[in-house]
Amino acid sequence: MLLDCWAIPCVLFLxxxxxxxxYGLRKLFGVGICVAGVVLVVFSDVHASERxxxxxxxxxxDMLVIAGATLYAxxxxxxxxxxxxxxxxxxMAMLGVFGAIISGIQISILERExxxxxxxxxxxxxxxxxxxxxxxxxxxxxxPIILKICGATMLNLSLLTSDMWAVLIRIFAYHEKVDWMxxxxxxxxxxxxxxxxxxxxxxxxxxxAQVTGATDEEAATExxxxxxxxxxxxxxxxxxxxxxxxxxxxx
Numbered sequence: 001m002l003l004d005c006w007a008i009p010c011v012l013f014l015x016x017x018x019x020x021x022x023y024g025l026r027k028l029f030g031v032g033i034c035v036a037g038v039v040l041v042v043f044s045d046v047h048a049s050e051r052x053x054x055x056x057x058x059x060x061x062d063m064l065v066i067a068g069a070t071l072y073a074x075x076x077x078x079x080x081x082x083x084x085x086x087x088x089x090x091x092m093a094m095l096g097v098f099g100a101i102i103s104g105i106q107i108s109i110l111e112r113e114x115x116x117x118x119x120x121x122x123x124x125x126x127x128x129x130x131x132x133x134x135x136x137x138x139x140x141x142x143x144p145i146i147l148k149i150c151g152a153t154m155l156n157l158s159l160l161t162s163d164m165w166a167v168l169i170r171i172f173a174y175h176e177k178v179d180w181m182x183x184x185x186x187x188x189x190x191x192x193x194x195x196x197x198x199x200x201x202x203x204x205x206x207x208x209a210q211v212t213g214a215t216d217e218e219a220a221t222e223x224x225x226x227x228x229x230x231x232x233x234x235x236x237x238x239x240x241x242x243x244x245x246x247x248x249x250x251x
Contacts, residue, residue: 157196
């Protein structure tokens, strides 16, 4: 809950400061309903007595979660800025390259022993790993599109529904019983998303024009870069309209 509840206000603040995004009362009300849905999920866990033990250092854990949520908000807002100001393909390519490098360094330092002790059989490790990699590929390929159209705030609010998918897995895969407050929380999150994303005709027209303009600007930038080939026509260009004698004289 702390991760979701802290990341969303950070995204709101950062987009308001750096991207000059305007939030009306209706959007803030929708955000509040979504956060209330997350709070209900936690209360349902307490009501079902599922959290009987606490960690050895709750304060340290909370500080780490707050730091991680803040960095995640900074990452989303920065990606939204780059996607709207530059090429979406370049963002995806750089994210994949540097993400693979950083992840490789991290696993070689922090999880080296676990990696050595893993038994690489197809049923228990390889197939789930491939499925997870495919899911991450689809997720990070879709995120830039969502950021360009809807923004970082809508992305983080939509991620709140991931808790509801976990509930469905618990019900149908593990045949566990869940508290009724889960369903109330899901309904509240869905209503909050609808309220936040609802746009009048004027707002829809402005957003469509903004996205269309950004797409046209990106296409024009790519075409301009393709037309400017280094060295092409620089030596022969001035002599194309000259006669052979004039060209020989000028040389």
